[in-house]
Each structure stands twice: as structure tokens, then as C-alpha cells.
Amino acid sequence: MKPPMLEIVNLKKVYPTKNGPFTVLEEFNLRVDEGEFVAVIGHSGCGKSTALMMIAGLNDISDGDITVEGRVIQGAGPDRAVVFQSPSLFPWMTTLENVMLGVRRVYPHGTRKQQEDICKYYLNRVGLINALDKKASDLSNGMKxxxxxxxxxxxxxxxxxxxxxxxxxxxxxxxxxQDVLLEVWNKEKITAIMVTHDVDEALYLSDRVVMMTSGPYAKVGDVLEIPFHRPRERSAVMEDPRYYDCRGHLLDFLNGHDKDKLRDNPSPSATSQITVSPQSDTNSTEMALGKI
Amino acid sequence: MATKVINFLSLCGLTWFVPFVKLASGECPKEQLREILSVIGIPVVSVLIFFAFWSFTAAQIKTSLGNLPGPVAVWEASKTLIAEHRDERAKEKAFYQRQEERNAKRLAKDPQAEVRIRKYTGKPTYFDQIGTSLITVFAGFLIATLLALPIGILCGLNKYVMTAFSPLIQIFKPVSPLAWLPIVTMVVSALYTTNDGLFEKSFINSAITVALCSLWATLINTALGVASIDKDYINVARVLRLGNIEKIVKVVIPASLPYIFAGLRISLGVGWMVLIAAEMLAQNPGLGKFVWDEFQNGSSHSLARILVAVFTIGIIGFMLDRIMVVFQKLVSFGQDVATA
Known part of the structure; x- marks a missing residue:
């Protein structure tokens, strides 16, 4: 049998602190099949980004295994590309050069022309074919x-x-x-894992939403299959009656963990971080829950 | 057009001229005049007050070489220095002309005659000395940069290298050029034994002393710049699995250029300051030697001539700093650079 595209078994992350070791993640298990789009959602500081950075190989693993197609990952590499929260472009390079840097590593034997064509293809897909030679420092955040x-x-x-x-x-x-990402992704169907705390973003983009419990000792608390067919269209998804069931499910989980958290540890810090996209502001009763 | 000129002027830190450009391009004259008065008027007034104060106090101070020269005496001395420079150049030209004529005559008489071309051996003028000083400081600055950049990058990339270099940096950074020079002199005379070498020993001594004193600022700033690169840039480099060389050339150096240039700017300033002392002791024929010779000379004009050198050193130092500011701004991707 073919191994899953990505498998995470008993992943653990411990940070040493002044007050002794602090366990962010423990017994984190996840299995992602080829071509699946998984969203990981949870409160700020629950360790979802930590988990993602460990998959990327940018953060050390304290215990457990991460395998890609059955092979244990060794450090960071272009087989696990990352889109960072801050765009992290090199401001001294042009748009094209920023993309070229990676393409030349991945296709070292292609001619310069072939490499450039690959870059241009993707830059065209994201709507930047006219900004190839702009310095990255001159782009807006969205363009970056x-x-x-x-x-x-x-x-x-x-x-x-x-x-x-x-x-x-x-x-x-x-x-x-989100639409740009979805459009490019529909063509490529690359196995994707997205960390977010936007409930609507998770619903719109993913096939499965993984909900994480609040840290410390965070793990997967619940998983929700998203039933919408692909290719998706925002208006159709929003009008689907199942949309609000799913949304309610996610918000119930997150708010439930708020209460747990508040009971265990009466600090209100992490509770305000779950955001709800504004496009549904007017017609959602769960909104109030989401904004707590 | 006006906007372009203004941008260029601000790039060079010559913001004084901005209101003039605005005035010329027809922007609200009243506002620009007020601007001119405040940006130019205040410095002009303060300098005038300084001159008056200087003129008054100088007249009160009697030295063994006569009164301390005031602004007028210094101004006269600078004119004399320019005149001496012109005379010397004229003499040099005449010398070569005579030599050429003599040789031409000799060749006309006997085509086999041995023609000797001698170099003019007049004393260097003030402007030659300025030139020598500039060449020396750039040579020292170049040596300092070539040493400091690679070491700084290594220190910034690896904290063990940093820990290793840290005590050396801390100890050698505050050492005065006057302490280095005797050691440099002895080492250079031991190692550089040819007498007809490409460079004068005094030049090498001064340049190395300048390098030893000025490399620290670049080294420390480079290390700091490299160590404080945005972590995301390093993460991108790791995801792309860039090799070490490519990582340094394409990511590390460009990302730390603003810091590096801030360091280079300090280094050049320190180098220029140290140079004068080094030249005095090493007898390198630059501004330092000029000051020393005038001091030894002890004529009634000496102090005025030394003060000309003081102003020359100050103005050149200021211009060097401005040049570095332009470079610093060019690599800073829109961040602000302090120009004071």
C-alpha cells in the first residue's frame, strides 16, 4: 500500500524556559493524503504554527515522527514549500528574481529560458505578469x-x-x-496544510479542518470533513445550508475550549484571537460567539 | 524635474538647497523664503558668531610664534598655500620643458646620444599632500574593509566564531594609532626589505595603522547586521536549500548592507581622524606631515598654516561622510539614515 503523503505520529514539542520545560504539543497525530487540503485551526499560541514549522523542518522536533511519502524528513527543503505569514520576499530582488531563486535550485538542469518560463507561468497565474521587474520592496502587501x-x-x-x-x-x-490561491491550487492539487484562525477561510479553502485544543499539551481535538464540491465558488459555498452547520461546529469547538481554558487558567489573553471574516457579518448569529 | 532634483539633494543630505529648488520651480515664495532663512540663516549666523569669538580670543593669546592667528590670517595663509602650489606647478612645467628642449637638441646633434629623462624633485605642495593623505586613507580603509567584512560575516553567522573573536575585538578596538605605529613600523621594516618597492614604507606604515584602528567599526557592524537578519529570510534560504556561498552572496550580504555601510561610514571617519596622527609619526608626506613640519618650522606663519590644515581636514572628513551617507541610503530600501 502506498504510504500517505504526510504522516505525523506522536509529535511533541518542548521548549526549555526559566521555569522548566514547557510542552507546547504532545501526541499530535495527523495523516494527510495526496491532493488533500487540510486547514489547522486553533487559538493563538496553541502550537499550530509550531507544528507547521516542524513539518517544514524549520523547527526541531522534540519527539515523534514526521514522514513525507514514507520517508522521515531531514531538515528543511523545497519538497515542503512554505508560504510565510509575512511575505518574506527579498526586497533587493525583483519579483521574477525572487521566484527564480527557488526555481533555479529545483530545476538546476533547465536552461535559463525554461526556468524563467516556469516563474512567469506562476506569476501569471497569481496576476503579476506585469510586475516581473518591479523591486519587491515596491510591491503592496497583497502583491508580495x-x-x-x-x-x-x-x-x-x-x-x-x-x-x-x-x-x-x-x-x-x-x-x-483566497481566490487566487484556490485557483492556482485547483490546477496543481498539491497536498496542502494551512494554519489559520479564520473560520471562514478554513471552510472555504479546505477539504478537512483539524481543530487543535488549546495549549499547553495541545493535540488534535476534532476533525471536520468539509462537504463542498470542487471547484468551489465563494457565493455557492456561502449559500450552501451545510455551511452554517460546519461553521457552528467549528465555533462550538473553539468556544468550548475557551471555556475550558478560562476555567483552568483565568487569563483572557487567547480568547479574542478567533476571527470571522467580514463577508458573513450580517447574516450570522454565530458571529457573536466568534467574536468573544 | 524639481521633484527629481529634490530627491537627489535629500539623498546626498544636501537638504539646505531644497527650498532654493522649490523657489526656482515656483512654489509659494513666502514659505520657501522662511524655510531658507531657518535652514541657512541659523547656521550662517552661528558661524559668524564663532568667527567673531575666534577673532577676539585669538588676539588675546600670545604664543612664542606670535599671536594666535584669527580668521583673516588663516584666510591669507590659505591663499599663500594656493599661490605656492601654482608656483610649484609652473616650475615643474618649466623644468620638463627645458629637459625636453635639451634632449631634442642633443638628439638633433647626435641621434645615438643617450637621452636621460629625470623626474622633477621639487617639494610637494599642499594639494599634493592632501592627495597623498586621501590615497593613504583609502588604502587603509580598503585593507580594513577586506579584513573586517569576511570576519564580520563569519562572526554574525556563527556564534562560536563570535565568541572566539569577541575578546580580541574588545581589547584591540580602543587602542590608539600612536601605540600601533611603532610596532607596525618595526614589522614593516622587517618584512618589507626592498628599497625600490612600489610603495614608500611611510605610506605602508600609515595605511596599516589606519586599517588597524578603523576596521573595528565595520567588523562589529557587519557581525551585528548579519546576526540580526530577519529570521524569515534565513528560513526562506533553508527551505530553498541554498548553498553556503549562495546564501551569503544572495541573502546574507544584501540583507545586512545597511548595517555594513553604517559601519563603513564610521570606519572611514575613524580612519581619516587617525590618519593625521599616523602621518605625523610615520613621516608620510600627507597632511599630518604638513602639520608636523609647520610645527617644527616655527615661523610666524606656521600656526595660520596649521589652522588651514585643520579646516581642510574637517571639510574633507565631512565630505567623505556625506559620500558614505549616499551609499548607505542607496542600500537601505527606504529606511531612514541619520545624517547628523
């Missing part, structure tokens, strides 16, 4: 993140890791970029 998406896809990774990719954008740009 478009380049970030193009750069990740151009690597032809086995797994695409998205770390709150739209967290720094305003809501209009965020919706725009």
Missing part, C-alpha cells in the same frame, strides 16, 4: 503575498505549507488572495 504563493507553487513541492498566509492583509485583499 501573491509572489509568495507563486514562489511556493513554482517549487513543485510534495507538500505546501501555509502559515496564516493572509493574516497580515486587510479583509478585501484577503478574500481576493
Amino acid at each position: 503575498q501573491r509572489v509568495g504563493i507563486a514562489r511556493a507553487f513554482a517549487l513543485k513541492p510534495r507538500v505546501l505549507l501555509l502559515d496564516e498566509p493572509f493574516g497580515m492583509l486587510d479583509s478585501l485583499t484577503r478574500a481576493e488572495l
